[in-house]
Amino acid sequence: MKTRNSKTNQRVARIYSVRALALVLALSLTAVTSVAASAVVAIDTATSYQVVVNKTRPLRPVTYHPSDxxxxxxxxxxxxxxxxxxxxxxxxxxxxxxxxxxxxxxxxxxxxxxxxxxxxxxxxxxxxxxxxxxxxxxxxxxxxxxxxxxxxxxxxxxxxxxxxxxxxxxxxxxxxxxxxxxxxxxxxxxxxxxxxxxxxxxxxxxxxxxxxxxxxxxxxxxxxxxxxxxxxxxxxx
Ligand SMILES: [Zn+2]
Incomplete structure (x- = not known):
């Protein structure tokens, strides 16, 4: 009884750890995707610290005024x-x-x-x-x-x-x-x-x-x- 219980516990623990790993993987994939996506947006967004403004890339809107x-x-x-x-x-x-x-x-x-x-x-x-x-x-x-x-x-x-x-x-x-x-x-x-x-x-x-x-x-x-x-x-x- 004791053995079976501990085996069951071990199995349950294993299932949970596999699920936890899957969750961590899913979360980190989401994080990677959103970092890449935000980098793409950031260089175009006037309010972003990474906005790229040059002679071919005017601010949008051109009359942009920072609020802070x-x-x-x-x-x-x-x-x-x-x-x-x-x-x-x-x-x-x-x-x-x-x-x-x-x-x-x-x-x-x-x-x-x-x-x-x-x-x-x-x-x-x-x-x-x-x-x-x-x-x-x-x-x-x-x-x-x-x-x-x-x-x-x-x-x-x-x-x-x-x-x-x-x-x-x-x-x-x-x-x-x-x-x-x-x-x-x-x-x-x-x-x-x-x-x-x-x-x-x-x-x-x-x-x-x-x-x-x-x-x-x-x-x-x-x-x-x-x-x-x-x-x-x-x-x-
Ligand atoms: Zn200057």
């Missing part, structure tokens, strides 16, 4: 605003940069609205003509700054928005370490034919620590290559 913009509480002499998580990441980055003795961070620019981008774009095109003007100013709806996820960094005492920033202590530290805080250097040197933009050692884009670290570890420097998207050297029309 905040003023960065430190390193922000110009009172720039960005999305909430980006602001928190900037503060962490600035604190660590200072502790590392690599200079005092400055948030040179952050979010730009569709309206202000329209003004900037119009002014540049009027002054320089369409071809040259559009090299310096993105069309409204096509600027990463409109996502609230892009930041132009500078450092105290360093000339701002210059290619020479790449050779400064701050520029070197940012290029090497920004990924730890979720940022990628969005327009790297030698990638203009893919990104559509000249080297901008000051322009960083928040994508979250996971994606930024994956790109760093795989030595992939553009979002277009990371997501296997077509190169975006020019506007489509």
């Amino acid at each position: 913009l905040v003023r960065v509480p430190k390193y922000n002499p110009y009172s720039r605003i960005v999305r909430r998580d980006v602001s928190a990441a900037i503060v962490l980055l600035g604190n660590d940069m200072k502790v590392a003795g690599q200079g005092t961070l400055i948030v040179q620019s952050g979010y730009r609205s569709y309206g202000s981008q329209t003004t900037i774009h119009k002014a540049k095109v009027r002054a320089l003509g369409k071809v040259h003007g559009e090299k310096l100013a993105a069309r409204p709806g096509y600027s990463e700054h409109q996502t609230g996820l892009a930041v132009d960094f500078a450092a105290r005492g360093v000339s701002t928005l210059q290619v020479s920033f790449a050779k400064t202590k701050a520029g070197i530290w940012l290029a090497a370490n920004a990924y730890r805080y979720g940022f990628v250097l969005r327009y790297p040197s030698g990638k203009t034919s893919i990104t559509g933009y000249s080297f901008e050692p000051w322009h960083f884009r928040y994508v979250g620590v996971q994606v930024a670290t994956a790109m760093h570890d795989q030595a992939i420097t553009t979002l277009e290559e990371f997501y296997s998207l077509p190169a975006a050297p020019n506007y489509l029309n």
